[in-house]
Amino acid sequence: MTGQERKTIDLDEGWSFMQRGIVKLINILEGKPEPQFSSEDYMMLYTTIYNMCTQKPPHDYSQQLYDKYKDSFQEYINAMVLPSLREKHDEFMLRELVQRWANHKVMVRWLSRFFHYLDRYFITRRSLVALKDVGLICFRDLIFQEIKGKVKDAVIALIDQEREGEQIDRALLKNVLDIFVEIGLGIMECYENDFEDFLLKDTTDYYSVKAQSWIVEDSCPDYMIKAEECLKREKERVGHYLHINSEPKLLEKVQNELLAQYATQLLEKEHSGCFALLRDDKVEDLSRMYRLFSKVTRGLEPISNMFKKHVTNEGTALVKQAEDSANNKKPEKKDMVGMQEQVFVWKIIELHDKYVAYVTDCFQGHTLFHKALKEAFEVFCNKGVSGSSSAELLATFCDNILKKGCSEKLSDEAIEDALEKVVRLLAYISDKDLFAEFYRKKLARRLLFDKSANDEHERSILTKLKQQCGGQFTSKMEGMVTDLTVARDHQTKFEEFVAEKSELNPGVDLAVTVLTTGFWPTYKTFDINLPSEMVKCVEVFKEFYQTRTKHRKLTWIYSLGTCNINAKFDTKVIELIVTTYQAALLLLFNGSDRLSYSEIVTQLNLSDDDVVRLLHSLSCAKYKILTKEPAGRSISPNDVFEFNSKFTDRMRRIKVCPILCSLLGWLL
Numbered sequence: 001m002t003g004q005e006r007k008t009i010d011l012d013e014g015w016s017f018m019q020r021g022i023v024k025l026i027n028i029l030e031g032k033p034e035p036q037f038s039s040e041d042y043m044m045l046y047t048t049i050y051n052m053c054t055q056k057p058p059h060d061y062s063q064q065l066y067d068k069y070k071d072s073f074q075e076y077i078n079a080m081v082l083p084s085l086r087e088k089h090d091e092f093m094l095r096e097l098v099q100r101w102a103n104h105k106v107m108v109r110w111l112s113r114f115f116h117y118l119d120r121y122f123i124t125r126r127s128l129v130a131l132k133d134v135g136l137i138c139f140r141d142l143i144f145q146e147i148k149g150k151v152k153d154a155v156i157a158l159i160d161q162e163r164e165g166e167q168i169d170r171a172l173l174k175n176v177l178d179i180f181v182e183i184g185l186g187i188m189e190c191y192e193n194d195f196e197d198f199l200l201k202d203t204t205d206y207y208s209v210k211a212q213s214w215i216v217e218d219s220c221p222d223y224m225i226k227a228e229e230c231l232k233r234e235k236e237r238v239g240h241y242l243h244i245n246s247e248p249k250l251l252e253k254v255q256n257e258l259l260a261q262y263a264t265q266l267l268e269k270e271h272s273g274c275f276a277l278l279r280d281d282k283v284e285d286l287s288r289m290y291r292l293f294s295k296v297t298r299g300l301e302p303i304s305n306m307f308k309k310h311v312t313n314e315g316t317a318l319v320k321q322a323e324d325s326a327n328n329k330k331p332e333k334k335d336m337v338g339m340q341e342q343v344f345v346w347k348i349i350e351l352h353d354k355y356v357a358y359v360t361d362c363f364q365g366h367t368l369f370h371k372a373l374k375e376a377f378e379v380f381c382n383k384g385v386s387g388s389s390s391a392e393l394l395a396t397f398c399d400n401i402l403k404k405g406c407s408e409k410l411s412d413e414a415i416e417d418a419l420e421k422v423v424r425l426l427a428y429i430s431d432k433d434l435f436a437e438f439y440r441k442k443l444a445r446r447l448l449f450d451k452s453a454n455d456e457h458e459r460s461i462l463t464k465l466k467q468q469c470g471g472q473f474t475s476k477m478e479g480m481v482t483d484l485t486v487a488r489d490h491q492t493k494f495e496e497f498v499a500e501k502s503e504l505n506p507g508v509d510l511a512v513t514v515l516t517t518g519f520w521p522t523y524k525t526f527d528i529n530l531p532s533e534m535v536k537c538v539e540v541f542k543e544f545y546q547t548r549t550k551h552r553k554l555t556w557i558y559s560l561g562t563c564n565i566n567a568k569f570d571t572k573v574i575e576l577i578v579t580t581y582q583a584a585l586l587l588l589f590n591g592s593d594r595l596s597y598s599e600i601v602t603q604l605n606l607s608d609d610d611v612v613r614l615l616h617s618l619s620c621a622k623y624k625i626l627t628k629e630p631a632g633r634s635i636s637p638n639d640v641f642e643f644n645s646k647f648t649d650r651m652r653r654i655k656v657c658p659i660l661c662s663l664l665g666w667l668l
Contacts, residue, residue: 108135
């Protein structure tokens, strides 16, 4: 054998040397005057263990050293640690525990280094508990199991003191509760069973007492402020010293005691509950209510139901107010009634804006509140006002702000905004097809009678309606707008056609709007006998139109046309703006000075009712272009009519009829 043979170390001798090192370590931990371990000290202790474990049997003392390692902790704990903990109480006991735990971990760290060779080979081969865990288990079994009840009580007492506003040592609690976690060796059982369960029970009891007092003393907003503050503090508590896993359990207990248990009483408080907050526009309190009850299982359902009821009541009140205003107006004041209906729609829009903001801001866009708002508006948006359905009211509202001379005097941006909001309201209308029918008729009047204020706005609302209701909903309306664009092109081409063929010029300025039958409302047609001047106009346009298309038939709607004619009175020439029918009647007097009622009926080929209306408008209304015998305010079959050459007016141009539009063609 080469080299000097290693001396065998017996168990007593080797352990005696190791004990001196352990005593030195304990003295350092206990704060006694003792120099720190040098690297030589460490190597000597490590080498001693190494040698005793690598000697040939029967001198391999690995098992004995493993047992003595554990005995070292037990002796130290029983002799010094437990007595020091037993003599202290409450916060002082907690501080001593934290210190002893810190010392114990240092002792485990150093001893496991001295005995490290055991960990590397012996413990691994035998599948024994690792040295570090042996040390921690000793602390758990000898110290933790004995004092955990007192520790738990002391910690919870401090937490309750903090809940009452007292200052406590949070770092101390953090260190104590870390022991509950670490002692579990990776399992949360000790923390949960020996501390957390008791904390949750205490939390339930604590807030149960608080809630019983606050629900009687405080208003709903004050109660919610306290509840929110409590939840905030409990969450902070987790951040400061509780384990993160405790947060959802802890907050659930607080929410249950403060909110779930008293939800009905709190929300229905007479002068400060949910209805009162909605009534008084307490936005901040409503936001807080949402934040709190959104964490409670099904906590938002009663709030959304109250919100729905409140909005329904508000809207129904507006309907009743509008109905009462309309009923109180005299029948002859129709314009006033129409203005009231316009105001009513504005109020509904404002109401919608207000509560959409509530849903978005206070209730964070939660689906329950979107649903509540929709159902509430569906209730009163489908109620009529003074005989007008909601569909008609919305269509009339749009008509009023889209036509020329709008009394609202809105900017382009304001009109776009109003149209957007009307389309949103349309979502609540059950009979959208009825709205489409009313809107189409009013659109037709705006387009045909040149009443539309802005083509861009007309197209804009159709785009919005298309997005809301689908392409089929707006197809006819879009066709109407397109027709007017095409008609302008036709008119330009017609004027060029007449200019090129001077022999066809009828001598009358003619404007014809050609429309597509399927897009527009149905209008009555009458086979009136037109004067020769008008007949020539119609024939010229037909000839022009045949050059544009071969397979379409024109049906003329004279009832929608107007004519500008020059009337030569004794004092001056006055330009008269009249309907096509009125013009046809007046032109009869170019060939006769006097005409009887029956002659007029025969020459015009109109019904008696139509002729009576025409003659009344020209001889009995504001402008008496014709005189009749006998004089009177009514028309009879025996009357005779004559052109009133003595008629005069300060204006050189007067509207005998409401201005409509140019002579119209109807395309089939």
